[in-house]
Amino acid sequence: MASKKTDRTTRTMGREFKAALWAARHPGFLAAPATVAASISEFGLTPAGYVAGGLALGSLAWYRAHPGSFDAYAAPILRAARRRWFEYVGPRWERLMDSCALYTEHRRTGATHYPRVLRVRAYSPSIDLIAVRLARGQIPEDFEAKASAMAHALGVQRIAVQHTRPGRITLIVQRNEPFTYVIPAPEMPSRVEDVDLSAVYVGENEYGDDWCEPIIGGHCLTAGATGSGKNSLAWAKLRSMAPLIRAGLVKLWVCDPKYLEFVTLQQITGPGRYANTPEAAFELLSRFVADMEEQQRRMQRAGLRSVKVSEEFPLNFLLFDELGSMVAYNPEYAREITGMLARALSMGRTTGHVIDAYVQEPSKDVVEVRDLFPRRICLRTTSPSHADMVLGADMRARGAIADEIPDLPETAGIGYRVEKRSRTPERVRAAYTSDADCAEFMDYMRTGQTLRIVA
Numbered sequence: 001m002a003s004k005k006t007d008r009t010t011r012t013m014g015r016e017f018k019a020a021l022w023a024a025r026h027p028g029f030l031a032a033p034a035t036v037a038a039s040i041s042e043f044g045l046t047p048a049g050y051v052a053g054g055l056a057l058g059s060l061a062w063y064r065a066h067p068g069s070f071d072a073y074a075a076p077i078l079r080a081a082r083r084r085w086f087e088y089v090g091p092r093w094e095r096l097m098d099s100c101a102l103y104t105e106h107r108r109t110g111a112t113h114y115p116r117v118l119r120v121r122a123y124s125p126s127i128d129l130i131a132v133r134l135a136r137g138q139i140p141e142d143f144e145a146k147a148s149a150m151a152h153a154l155g156v157q158r159i160a161v162q163h164t165r166p167g168r169i170t171l172i173v174q175r176n177e178p179f180t181y182v183i184p185a186p187e188m189p190s191r192v193e194d195v196d197l198s199a200v201y202v203g204e205n206e207y208g209d210d211w212c213e214p215i216i217g218g219h220c221l222t223a224g225a226t227g228s229g230k231n232s233l234a235w236a237k238l239r240s241m242a243p244l245i246r247a248g249l250v251k252l253w254v255c256d257p258k259y260l261e262f263v264t265l266q267q268i269t270g271p272g273r274y275a276n277t278p279e280a281a282f283e284l285l286s287r288f289v290a291d292m293e294e295q296q297r298r299m300q301r302a303g304l305r306s307v308k309v310s311e312e313f314p315l316n317f318l319l320f321d322e323l324g325s326m327v328a329y330n331p332e333y334a335r336e337i338t339g340m341l342a343r344a345l346s347m348g349r350t351t352g353h354v355i356d357a358y359v360q361e362p363s364k365d366v367v368e369v370r371d372l373f374p375r376r377i378c379l380r381t382t383s384p385s386h387a388d389m390v391l392g393a394d395m396r397a398r399g400a401i402a403d404e405i406p407d408l409p410e411t412a413g414i415g416y417r418v419e420k421r422s423r424t425p426e427r428v429r430a431a432y433t434s435d436a437d438c439a440e441f442m443d444y445m446r447t448g449q450t451l452r453i454v455a
């Protein structure tokens, strides 16, 4: 490619202009000392000292008196400033880029161009977000290829690369495990109106915010190795929409091949909407699809293209645990079940027939209908390829290292989901529903009361 006229020189920009440019990019560095100097000259040293001391004391009092608001508002700003100017500051940043070969060289002048840190944000103590402008000639994939090397060089657990806009990326730096605690099971809302089916609470994301998933508008597939905590997701959803289930506005269907974790739900579903053998699962799915088609006809007759959840049009929620055991490992009815699933998955959205499925091995050989699930969650997996299979191409390279989640009870329920708008993997943890929480749910279904039995 022909070089631009201005690129043909072998000289680089003078240091004084580089310094002026730097100062223009970081006005605070000049403005802060200038403000201090102006205050001292205007009001004198003592009053300026009193103001500075008052500010420091006020901040300390805030820190001590109201940790909640301090940690929410002041701490992220202070933390980001400290990390920006002590950890990702010019020379250290350039050394990091050097050690990972993340720079470009001007062909004529030989000048080294480094990607530039534009902004550092640190919403939580464990995560830094570094907005970076790429050096000319770099592409985000260069950073993806070096993410692991950067993580080791910085001594952090994980670095994910988020594509933001042309020429820019955000590095998501996970310094340590954000989930060092078990998230308690969601409170069951007391009234039907308190449930928002477009965002039911299932846990927390790595920023400490609520992690909510929609129930209406999409089927969901959760993949995770045995013991990764898949059940906790299912139970969190059930608890979060408990009043609707009790009121009959959400009709529960359950396929439970293990006949273990969800066996108590039989008391709600009755035998017609609960299955634990391939034959029963096939019959259940046939009824589910028939119900869906009947609802389609009713909507056609009423001239409706979509419906709100109501007594006339309840939401049908099919919880399908251990999908693989019904569609792959057990040849009996496997084809029939897959066929029925495909019909329900491709047409159930508009009628409010939603499938929430759980699987250990997410390959297409096992779950042929995988791509018909618009929402997918990946808990701990046994293979590096699973994250891409579940979440989409390149998601592991962008940080969804689900295979590196330790296989320990302390990390159960941790996984990744993809933030839809930014297509960035987000580390999440499901709330944990204990046996007592399950019993409380069943009590609520029977009595309408949330009486917790304390053992």
Ligand SMILES: Nc1ncnc2c1ncn2[C@@H]1O[C@H](COP(=O)(O)OP(=O)(O)OP(=O)(O)O)[C@@H](O)[C@H]1O
Pocket: 182, 183, 224, 225, 226, 227, 228, 229, 230, 231, 232, 360, 409, 410, 411, 412, 413, 414, 429, 430, 431, 432, 433
């Ligand atoms: N969200 C969570 N937070 C903390 N611990 C959890 C969480 N979910 C599960 N656990 C712990 O991990 C154990 C295994 O969880 P669970 O049975 O849900 O895994 P699973 O993925 O359903 O496994 P399997 O496929 O073998 O049934 C639980 O007994 C519990 O101790």
